[in-house]
Amino acid sequence: MDYLNDLFGVSGKRVLITGGSRGIGYAMAEGFLRAGAKVYISSRDAAACNEAVAALQPLGHCVALPSNVATAEGRMQLVEQLRAHEAALDVLINNAGALWAAPLAEYPESGWDKVYDLNVKGVFFLIQALLPMLEAAATPADPARIINVGSINALRIPAHETYAYSSSKAAVHHLTRHLAAQVASRSITANVIAPGLFPSKLLAADIKRKGEEVLVAPIPLKRLTGDLDMVAAAVYLASKAGSYLTGVVLPVDGGLATTV
16 A cells, blocks of 8 residues: 555645636546645636635645636736745646637637637746746656646547637647657656546536437447546646656547547
8 A cells, every 4th residue: 555655646745726616627626635735726716716625625735826827917926826835836737728619600719819828828828937836846756747638629620610629729739748848857747638528517518418328429438537537647647656757648538539
């Protein structure tokens, strides 16, 4: 048991999760707390962020840092808030994301900008701003970790007309590989977790309209991506077990993007 705890343990690690008030971000926050990490969650909705932290605090050290990471001001606010609590950051999870769907002929530039400002620009410049804190935590034996949440819709063509979303996530995948090459000398790893069909607010309409059985039919493992699937991938990448992985895009999708 001590061997497994040493290999997969994240106790005491300082973890920042953007978009942590619901969905995948909330599940990851809960998972890291249960594993003994110190967790900071951010969301542009201050009320939702505070409500999530109130629910999570019985599990351990959890702090709300409300901010909008799609803007330069919001990113600076987040970094300043985090610095008030910690001098270093072991794990940054860029989970916050936006989606916009519209027919090709009607796709608005405003929707495109909203998605890219958060999904790509926000990810890059938050990493840039937090680089000193990540370096402060990093050692060759235990690198600091950047974990970006991508999507299997960056690995396949989605059915819906979500042009900005799928292309932005493809950008995140390639950006992460590029970053991995640059930050390795600083003892920092950069990887992507690409979730499959996760029962989030974004998927709720499809589940209601089509039914879950229809949605899981093409998935080889015949179920939706669950909370524990995402938590396990994130904890693995943040633990000693994942310390030699960098530049990896890890699909957590039951085989949908890689075998169909």
